[in-house]
Amino acid sequence: MNFKEETVYSNVETANSKQLAILKKNFPNCFDLDGNFIQERMLEIVKENNIELSKESYSVNWLGKSYSRLLANLPPKTLIHEDVEHNSQEQHKNSKNLLIKGDNLEVLKHLINAYSEKVKMIYIDPPYNTGSDGFVYNDDRKFSKEQLSELAGLDLEEAERILSFADKGSNTHSAWLTFMYPRLYIARELLKEDGIIFISIDDNELSQLKLVCDEIFGESNFIGVISRSTGTRMGSGSRGIARELDYIIIYAKSDIASLNKLPITAEQLVIYNEEDENGKYLLRSLRRTGGENRREDRPSMFFPVINPDGEKVYPIAPEGWESRWVCGKETYKELLEQDKIVWKKVKKDDVEKWQIYQKHYAKDGREVSDLWTSEAGNKKATKEVSALFDGVKVFTNPKSVDLISQVILLGSNDGDLILDFFAGSGTTAHAVLSLNAQRNENRKFISVQLPEKTNTNSVANKHGYEVIFEITKDRILKAAQKIKDMGGSNQGDLGFKIFETVEDFRVKDDEKELTLSNLTMFDDVLLTDEQYSTLLTTWALYDGSALTTPIYEIDLNGYTAHLCDRRLYMISPDFNSDALKALLQKLDDTEDKDFDPNKIVYYANNFDSMRQMELNEALKSYANKKSIEIDVVVRN
Numbered sequence: 067m068n069f070k071e072e073t074v075y076s077n078v079e080t081a082n083s084k085q086l087a088i089l090k091k092n093f094p095n096c097f098d099l100d101g102n103f104i105q106e107r108m109l110e111i112v113k114e115n116n117i118e119l120s121k122e123s124y125s126v127n128w129l130g131k132s133y134s135r136l137l138a139n140l141p142p143k144t145l146i147h148e149d150v151e152h153n154s155q156e157q158h159k160n161s162k163n164l165l166i167k168g169d170n171l172e173v174l175k176h177l178i179n180a181y182s183e184k185v186k187m188i189y190i191d192p193p194y195n196t197g198s199d200g201f202v203y204n205d206d207r208k209f210s211k212e213q214l215s216e217l218a219g220l221d222l223e224e225a226e227r228i229l230s231f232a233d234k235g236s237n238t239h240s241a242w243l244t245f246m247y248p249r250l251y252i253a254r255e256l257l258k259e260d261g262i263i264f265i266s267i268d269d270n271e272l273s274q275l276k277l278v279c280d281e282i283f284g285e286s287n288f289i290g291v292i293s294r295s296t297g298t299r300m301g302s303g304s305r306g307i308a309r310e311l312d313y314i315i316i317y318a319k320s321d322i323a324s325l326n327k328l329p330i331t332a333e334q335l336v337i338y339n340e341e342d343e344n345g346k347y348l349l350r351s352l353r354r355t356g357g358e359n360r361r362e363d364r365p366s367m368f369f370p371v372i373n374p375d376g377e378k379v380y381p382i383a384p385e386g387w388e389s390r391w392v393c394g395k396e397t398y399k400e401l402l403e404q405d406k407i408v409w410k411k412v413k414k415d416d417v418e419k420w421q422i423y424q425k426h427y428a429k430d431g432r433e434v435s436d437l438w439t440s441e442a443g444n445k446k447a448t449k450e451v452s453a454l455f456d457g458v459k460v461f462t463n464p465k466s467v468d469l470i471s472q473v474i475l476l477g478s479n480d481g482d483l484i485l486d487f488f489a490g491s492g493t494t495a496h497a498v499l500s501l502n503a504q505r506n507e508n509r510k511f512i513s514v515q516l517p518e519k520t521n522t523n524s525v526a527n528k529h530g531y532e533v534i535f536e537i538t539k540d541r542i543l544k545a546a547q548k549i550k551d552m553g554g555s556n557q558g559d560l561g562f563k564i565f566e567t568v569e570d571f572r573v574k575d576d577e578k579e580l581t582l583s584n585l586t587m588f589d590d591v592l593l594t595d596e597q598y599s600t601l602l603t604t605w606a607l608y609d610g611s612a613l614t615t616p617i618y619e620i621d622l623n624g625y626t627a628h629l630c631d632r633r634l635y636m637i638s639p640d641f642n643s644d645a646l647k648a649l650l651q652k653l654d655d656t657e658d659k660d661f662d663p664n665k666i667v668y669y670a671n672n673f674d675s676m677r678q679m680e681l682n683e684a685l686k687s688y689a690n691k692k693s694i695e696i697d698v699v700v701r702n
Contacts, residue, residue: 068697069682071670074608075141083139126277130244132218133228137207138248142175142567144168146607147600149564157546161561162614163495164512165542167535168567170487173514174252176567180610185256185512186482189473189494191266191465192249194312195242203241205232239274246275249487250282256485257319262289262477266465268312279317289316289325292436294469297443314473325476327431338428349408349423352391352398353381361388369395373420374409384414392424434476438469451491454544460526460537461491470497480507489513490534492541495562499542502558503549510559513538517566539564565613571597572671572702593672598637605667605701606630620661623648634663639672646684654691665697673700 089108090097096107152158166173193201209217214225231241253263263283267275272291280288292314299308318324330338338346354367361368361381367390370378381389391398401407406425411418447466452459470493478484486494498511517533520526531537546560593601607613610631617630625645628635652661668681678700685698 070697070699071702072699073702074605125281126243126274128240128243129224130228130231130240131247132220133214133232134244134247135251136214136218137171137244138251140175140207142172143207143570144172144176144567145570145600145604146176146613147566147568147596148603148613149566150599153563155561158561158563161559161563162510163498163559163562164565164613165489165492165495165539165562166512166514166565166567167517168514169516170514171249171252172567174249174256174487176604176607177512178252178255180607180612181256181483181512183256183258183261184483184612185485186258186261186479187474187477188253188257188261188263188485188487189266189470189477190253190263190486190488191490192246192488193242194268195237195239195271196268197237197270201242201245202235202237203232203245204235239271242271243274243278247278247282250279253485253487254282254319259320260323261319262323262325263317263319264473264477265315265317266312267315268309272313272315275315279315283317283319287318287320287323289318290436291315292434292438294438295443297445316477325434326479328434328472328475329431330428334432335428338426340425345427345429347425347427349410350426352393352407352422352424353383353389354392355383355389359389361390364390366394367391369398371398371422373422375420377420379420379422438472447493451493451541454541454548455529458525458529460529460531461534461541464491465493467493467497467500470494471501474498474501474509478509480505480509483510483512485512485514487512487514489515489538492538492545495538495542496545499545499549499558499560503552503554503556506556506558508558511562513542513562563614565603568600572601592639593637601637601669602628602635605635606633609633609665609667620652621648622646622652629661629663632663633665633667636666636668637672641668641673641677641681643680646681650684650688653694654689656691662692662694663696664694665699667699667701670700670702 086103089103090101093108093111096104096111098104193199195201209225209229211222211225211229214220214229215222218225220228228244231238232244250263257263265275265279276288276291293311294314296310296312299310316325335346338348340347340349352371368381368388369391370380371391373379381391383389393401398407401424408423408425409420410423412421443466444463447464447469448459448462450466451461451464474484474494474497484494484498489495492513492515495511495513498509501507502509515535515538517535519533520531520537526534526537531540542562549557550560602617603613606615606617611633615630617628620627620629620634622645625636625641625648626638627649628637652658653663655661666685668678670678673681682698685696
């Protein structure tokens, strides 16, 4: 039996806390007894692995970078609350989809324990910082310049400059990067090793975004940038060029991640003019054509293959220069085994020569281009949302379902989890629901949206939508209903659970007296039902349980505890000797195999020292007939 005290989310963090924790975990020999980093030992490891050291590198720097790293490391200062009324409805009660209301940085921090390396794909459409899109940097983390100087490792003058733009609100490049960095940093932690992130942006911050993503995801994990025709002129800019493009920048979590191929459209299927038992296909030369595809560029792709006459054939261009094949030797062997290599005799200048081709089956899909002109543009997307809201234009500049569906097909597969923490009108969630219904698949979404107020003069506000979150929620509900109305047996999970971040109502250890707001929320540390539910939800998420994991009530002779993933939570204040006796009996009931908690967590504020001692002593000495190793945690 192990006993310990615990504070959920330690506040002792600095700009380098997470990085140092990773180093301590993987290189403990590089730290002394006091936790100081020993640089010379790390250098020895580097030299032993023949890694070249460089004192210069190419990187992006900005006013507020150290502060943004601190923000990435600080714990959330909120709790997570469940919308019990919505989530208990028939359509939503068993859903694995999530819609979360709150500041996305806070939400991402809450998700990290339960969803680390669980997300296959992220798509976000953050503010573009155009100067007219409403972006300003607002920060409710309050530091003195002395505190910020110490935590972020800055001199006082720089700390004061950072606090100046943080307090006043700013839309400079530095402000935008300070806003984006911690969100992208945590997003990377949520991605699976083969995960991929897609970020929509325009040319105002494209170059800055590329550099900061190089730093967070690694330059080698850059996949590409898709240029997308918006179908709308977006002003002439400062130099008279009308803007009709925006971009989707793509990064992988690691080198094992790769994009899927896109399905062949009906129009594209026309060129697949050959067919065998495996389906329709087209033939393309195995030799790369064009003067830029020379042997010296990729020597591993220059090797002999054997033609039907038993002769060696090299990738030599008709003009005589050495080209290369489209693949290396191992891939060529695989193509042979898969019957995807075809030889044909081609007559040229009265001479017949063998030519080698590769079969490309329509069912295998197509590689994506970095220029998208046919995907639905902004006008169609606006009409798409308006149609769901009976013709009311409640949201401006959304992305289209077709566009996001293409992105989802590129970056995820059936059963994968997709995250969008700038949900906006809810297009990503809509696209997931639509694709699942069309393809009989089961992708899941997490959408996060700030309860940002709509403009008082906007159409949305005049139709009762005071915050954007309500538009997001309503759009997903309407999209789900539309899919349901279309019929079909493969509609999939059309529901979603709702959670939101709320202020932390607990009394802090360093508070000398209750504030007025605390007094109005609870009396004598008795939690309301809503507060109890909020604390339970937050703790279960902190302990690594997904928000969709069931939490079961456990009756201990009139005292209600809750069980989630083998953790027993005891939060209520009325724990007594009868409840303790019932707990011990239940732990030793060998017929009750479903009750085998390996962790008991109780709320310190509702367990005085006598109760804590009684519980701890009893758990040390009970029979333990199920041989359960239990950790007991008293939590603030």
